Amino acid sequence: MERKIRIILAKPGLDGHLRGINVLSHALRDAGMEVIYLGVDLDPREIGRAAVDEGVDVIGLSIHAGGPVTLVGRVQEALRDLGAEDIPIVVGGIISKKERQTLKEMGVRGIFGPGSDISGIVKAIRDSAALPAGTS
Amino acid sequence: MYDRRVLEAIEAGERRWHERRVAPALEKTGERQAEFGTTSVRGIKRVYTPADAPGLDFFRDIGFPGEYPFTRGVQPTGYRGRLWTHRLVSGAMGGRESNAIIKNLIAHGENGLNPVFDPPTLNMRDSDDDMSRGQVGVNGTAIDTLADMDLLFEDIDLDRYSISIITPHPFLFPMYVALAENRGLSLDRLQGTIQNDCINNSHSCNWIDMAPLPLRMRVHGDAVEFATRFMPLWNPLSIVGYHIREGGATAVQEIGFTLADGIAYLEEFIRRGLDVDDFAPRLSFFFGCETDLFEEVAKFRAARRVWARVMRERFGAKNERSWLLRYHVQTAGNSLQARQPMNNIIRTTIQALAAVLGGCNSLHTNAYDEAFTAPTPEAAMIALRTQQIIAHESGVANTLDPLGGSFYVEALTGELERGCLDLIEEVDRRGGAVKAWEYIQQAYLASAYETQKQIQTGAKIIVGLNAFTIEEAEETEIETYEIDPDFEARQVAFLQEIKGRRDPGRVEAALSRVAQAAEKGENTMRAMAEAYKVMATLGEVRRAWEQGVGR
Numbered sequence: 001m002e003r004k005i006r007i008i009l010a011k012p013g014l015d016g017h018l019r020g021i022n023v024l025s026h027a028l029r030d031a032g033m034e035v036i037y038l039g040v041d042l043d044p045r046e047i048g049r050a051a052v053d054e055g056v057d058v059i060g061l062s063i064h065a066g067g068p069v070t071l072v073g074r075v076q077e078a079l080r081d082l083g084a085e086d087i088p089i090v091v092g093g094i095i096s097k098k099e100r101q102t103l104k105e106m107g108v109r110g111i112f113g114p115g116s117d118i119s120g121i122v123k124a125i126r127d128s129a130a131l132p133a134g135t136s
Numbered sequence: 137m138y139d140r141r142v143l144e145a146i147e148a149g150e151r152r153w154h155e156r157r158v159a160p161a162l163e164k165t166g167e168r169q170a171e172f173g174t175t176s177v178r179g180i181k182r183v184y185t186p187a188d189a190p191g192l193d194f195f196r197d198i199g200f201p202g203e204y205p206f207t208r209g210v211q212p213t214g215y216r217g218r219l220w221t222h223r224l225v226s227g228a229m230g231g232r233e234s235n236a237i238i239k240n241l242i243a244h245g246e247n248g249l250n251p252v253f254d255p256p257t258l259n260m261r262d263s264d265d266d267m268s269r270g271q272v273g274v275n276g277t278a279i280d281t282l283a284d285m286d287l288l289f290e291d292i293d294l295d296r297y298s299i300s301i302i303t304p305h306p307f308l309f310p311m312y313v314a315l316a317e318n319r320g321l322s323l324d325r326l327q328g329t330i331q332n333d334c335i336n337n338s339h340s341c342n343w344i345d346m347a348p349l350p351l352r353m354r355v356h357g358d359a360v361e362f363a364t365r366f367m368p369l370w371n372p373l374s375i376v377g378y379h380i381r382e383g384g385a386t387a388v389q390e391i392g393f394t395l396a397d398g399i400a401y402l403e404e405f406i407r408r409g410l411d412v413d414d415f416a417p418r419l420s421f422f423f424g425c426e427t428d429l430f431e432e433v434a435k436f437r438a439a440r441r442v443w444a445r446v447m448r449e450r451f452g453a454k455n456e457r458s459w460l461l462r463y464h465v466q467t468a469g470n471s472l473q474a475r476q477p478m479n480n481i482i483r484t485t486i487q488a489l490a491a492v493l494g495g496c497n498s499l500h501t502n503a504y505d506e507a508f509t510a511p512t513p514e515a516a517m518i519a520l521r522t523q524q525i526i527a528h529e530s531g532v533a534n535t536l537d538p539l540g541g542s543f544y545v546e547a548l549t550g551e552l553e554r555g556c557l558d559l560i561e562e563v564d565r566r567g568g569a570v571k572a573w574e575y576i577q578q579a580y581l582a583s584a585y586e587t588q589k590q591i592q593t594g595a596k597i598i599v600g601l602n603a604f605t606i607e608e609a610e611e612t613e614i615e616t617y618e619i620d621p622d623f624e625a626r627q628v629a630f631l632q633e634i635k636g637r638r639d640p641g642r643v644e645a646a647l648s649r650v651a652q653a654a655e656k657g658e659n660t661m662r663a664m665a666e667a668y669k670v671m672a673t674l675g676e677v678r679r680a681w682e683q684g685v686g687r
Binding site: 013014015016017018019022023026027039040041043065066067068069070071074094095096097098113114115117118119 | 256275342584588619
């Protein structure tokens with residue numbers, strides 16, 4: 001049997017919008033993934049540390065209260081400090097077009113706004129898990 | 137309302153109609169769906185008659201506007217006397233930038249101010265806090281000190297408008313008090329609202345790290361007590377249903393859990409020694425409004441009726457004003473789509489119409505571009521104009537409760553009322569909303585997942601998303617709002633400058649008075665206001681309170 005994909009879901013920064021991350025954690029579990037739901041209002045460094053400790057394949061960040069470029073950058077920085085910059089990141093939430101472009105340039109594997117199809121998110125996570133960051 | 141014999145005749149008539157007319161039609165063409173429903177009610181009937189609300193009593197259940205149980209509205213003249221307050225959430229970057237946004241809206245007919253704050257301010261953190269990085273001035277105004285608050289309301293007469301201070305915590309409220317006092321205004325003339333709902337923010341945002349909920353209730357109660365004594369026109373608590381709804385709740389869950397939260401506050405304040413009739417007249421509510429028009433209208437009517445009965449029967453309130461469910465509505469942010477975003481104008485229009493037909497006291501209409509970011513001024517203007525067109529062109533504001541008496545709306549109002557009472561009872565059984573917040577959260581998040589599955593399977597159609605789609609490339613490009621990337625550094629520099637100008641001894645003394653008041657269980661609002669006057673920051677005042685209560 002194929003190994004289950006392990007993904008951490010977290011909200012970095014000061015952001016308590018729970019709905020998306022909760023719906024997604026249910027949906028990803030239904031899609032056969034192992035979801036580590038870290039919660040809201042998290043310091044980006046905590047997310048990096050947890051991702052390493054849990055040995056996840058992918059990090060999913062949910063951002064609805066602005067600052068995605070800074071917050072994703074800080075998670076990446078935390079991962080670099082821990083020598084784990086190869087863990088791929090996908091992002092969902094309220095992201096402007098300009099931010100979307102910057103996040104792509106930063107190596108984010110998938111960016112999902114409101115109304116995103118769950119199967120598309122599942123596919124992006126599976127693809128990311130198969131291809132660690134920095135190897136594309 | 138109807139004689140038993142009349143109801144029997146109607147029922148017989150419906151059976152006959154079904155046999156002669158409906159059955160052949162069903163055989164011939166069928167119906168679009170096997171079952172029709174709202175978010176809360178399954179099995180909506182094909183047509184409604186008086187027989188669908190057989191126990192309905194006109195005087196007991198419907199009555200007249202401005203009279204118990206207020207199903208038809210809290211004012212006897214409704215919108216004929218005064219239209220609902222047009223109150224748009226507004227703010228971005230700093231006090232100065234947000235002041236310009238607010239003044240522009242006032243110039244175009246807004247009459248209630250609704251400044252919104254950035255995530256650090258909402259979380260009682262300063263702009264130079266490590267956790268604030270990247271979010272300073274985003275989606276709202278950054279407020280660190282009284283200097284920012286002063287800029288936000290520059291050249292705006294605080295005693296002329298109803299002003300909402302929309303923070304889930306009560307720590308910004310004494311800063312507003314300090315501002316008013318510095319301007320020489322008498323507190324008893326100020327009109328407005330602070331949100332101040334910590335129960336809601338526990339279940340809607342897991343906002344529980346600062347202090348356990350029972351301890352937090354104390355400082356929230358300080359604000360209510362302070363306003364009750366000194367600010368008779370102020371609403372010191374706006375009990376929030378909006379986040380419950382946006383979190384995925386059905387319409388009935390929204391009102392059931394919100395009113396259960398309201399009951400928890402009443403119990404807390406009464407325990408504190410306040411008389412229910414002293415503070416209850418100033419409690420207000422904040423609801424969402426989605427696109428199923430009749431369900432939303434029924435929801436508001438049911439909520440008014442339930443609340444009036446809860447206040448009179450359960451809490452024994454004697455003052456008629458204590459019985460009134462007064463509320464602000466915001467149209468549904470979660471309904472806004474990123475695909476074909478101009479269609480969001482139509483969604484918001486239907487929702488705003490439902491809110492008005494339901495009798496809202498105040499309304500915020502979302503802008504069509506909010507699936508991307510905070511609105512552009514142009515998009516916000518369309519949102520304001522939507523309200524004005526409903527108010528002045530549609531004619532719906534000319535008579536009160538125009539859908540009252542609709543067989544469907546009355547039946548639905550009754551269904552939602554019963555569902556709401558069941559949920560209140562369930563929360564009671566679990567020891568009240570302060571204890572049961574996790575149950576509440578899980579209940580509406582489960583509804584969110586159900587809704588998502590319905591969208592995935594196509595059972596719930598969202599135009600432009602899972603039906604009637606077009607290629608992304610063919611969509612109309614819209615401009616979206618972009619925050620100035622240098623703002624955060626500017627705001628941090630401004631904060632440093634203010635800190636540099638302060639008298640450290642006075643700041644320290646003022647903060648220790650906040651801590652002392654908190655430690656002794658005294659009302660902390662006055663001490664906080666004085667600390668802000670010597671330019672203590674929001675984050676410093678919060679930390680002083682935490683120290684005082686031993687966190």
